[in-house]
Amino acid sequence: MVICDHSHFMEYALREARTAFDELEIPIGAVVVKDGRIIGRGHNRMEMLKDATAHAEIMAITSAAEIIGDWRLEDCLLYSTIEPCAMCAGAAVLSRIKTIVYGAKDSRFGACGSIFEIPTEKRLNHRIEVISGVMEKESLELIQLFFQEIRKKRRRKMSKYKVDINRILIRPLYYGLLMNIFVPVLVLGAVYYFDHSGAGDTLQPGGDLNYMFWALLAVAIVDGVIAIAFKQKRFFMPMIRSQETFAEDLAKGVFSESLICYALSGAIAIYGLVFYLMGGNFLSLFLFVFISFIAFQFVRPRYGFLEKVLAAQEKMADEGRFLQSRN
Ligand SMILES: [Zn+2]
Numbered sequence: 054m055v056i057c058d059h060s061h062f063m064e065y066a067l068r069e070a071r072t073a074f075d076e077l078e079i080p081i082g083a084v085v086v087k088d089g090r091i092i093g094r095g096h097n098r099m100e101m102l103k104d105a106t107a108h109a110e111i112m113a114i115t116s117a118a119e120i121i122g123d124w125r126l127e128d129c130l131l132y133s134t135i136e137p138c139a140m141c142a143g144a145a146v147l148s149r150i151k152t153i154v155y156g157a158k159d160s161r162f163g164a165c166g167s168i169f170e171i172p173t174e175k176r177l178n179h180r181i182e183v184i185s186g187v188m189e190k191e192s193l194e195l196i197q198l199f200f201q202e203i204r205k206k207r208r209r210k211m212s213k214y215k216v217d218i219n220r221i222l223i224r225p226l227y228y229g230l231l232m233n234i235f236v237p238v239l240v241l242g243a244v245y246y247f248d249h250s251g252a253g254d255t256l257q258p259g260g261d262l263n264y265m266f267w268a269l270l271a272v273a274i275v276d277g278v279i280a281i282a283f284k285q286k287r288f289f290m291p292m293i294r295s296q297e298t299f300a301e302d303l304a305k306g307v308f309s310e311s312l313i314c315y316a317l318s319g320a321i322a323i324y325g326l327v328f329y330l331m332g333g334n335f336l337s338l339f340l341f342v343f344i345s346f347i348a349f350q351f352v353r354p355r356y357g358f359l360e361k362v363l364a365a366q367e368k369m370a371d372e373g374r375f376l377q378s379r380n
Contacts, residue, residue, distance in 0.1 A: 059132070059154050062086050063188040066132040066156075069096040069109060070195055076101060080195045083109035083133040085117035085126060085150075092129070093117025109133060110141035114148050126150050134192035136163035136185065142171035145181055152182045156192030 069082025095112020172181035
């Protein structure tokens with residue numbers, strides 16, 4: 054009979070918890086009952102109110118006090134879907150709640166038997182009767198479902214982010230652009246050195262492009278030598294790869310996914326070269342390359358910033374997994 058009554062009111066607390074779920078809050082709900090009538094209800098609203106004290110039980114106690122116009126909630130029962138924490142159990146003691154009824158235990162913050170036993174603490178001037186395990190399964194399932202959803206969402210977000218931004222766009226573009234700095238600058242340096250007529254003059258494609266080839270080869274050799282000397286797995290120039298990194302990228306599908314980026318960075322290099330051959334001078338091409346390098350530096354820190362934001366979000370979600378340690 055008594056248990057049946059408790060289940061009846063706990064169902065209302067669960068309704069509050071479901072409301073919290075819909076509001077993307079950790080789904081905990083509570084009601085305060087007096088003389089068989091609900092006089093206060095509340096659900097967790099920590100995120101919405103940006104308030105660490107906005108627990109379901111506090112909300113329910115506050116609204117009950119408002120209804121009866123008194124902070125003394127004598128002869129009142131507090132129903133909560135999850136074991137109240139130290140703050141909420143303390144608030145129940147201070148408001149002289151008669152009985153606390155809760156659903157599932159909370160091994161991390163529970164203060165009604167799990168880590169503290171505030172309601173029955175003999176040194177306090179008021180003691181509360183505690184009934185636990187009422188609709189425990191339903192209360193716990195709701196929490197577990199919530200964190201499953203959070204994890205699913207986070208995984209979707211993270212994997213989408215990693216594939217789209219980091220691997221496919223940012224890294225190839227960054228390395229691609231770096232290549233567009235190294236190669237044109239080194240090539241132009243070589244051309245400038247070999248072309249005795251001066252850098253301001255138009256190049257002769259037939260003869261001067263040979264220098265281009267030799268300069269590219271020199272860059273490749275130097276890059277390879279540096280990579281071997283410093284025992285680097287990945288070469289500095291993205292187009293030059295060790296056998297392992299080549300196989301790795303091939304297996305991950307990096308090549309096919311970032312084809313557009315390589316094509317784009319290649320197009321920039323060719324554009325710079327054509328611009329020069331069409332009569333541009335050394336300085337303007339140097340500026341073109343330099344400015345595109347500077348512009349890209351603005352994108353890169355923002356990428357680093359985004360990464361940090363996502364890591365912080367993940368950490369927050371992890372900290373919210375307060376019931377997961379039980380499972
Ligand atoms: Zn609490």
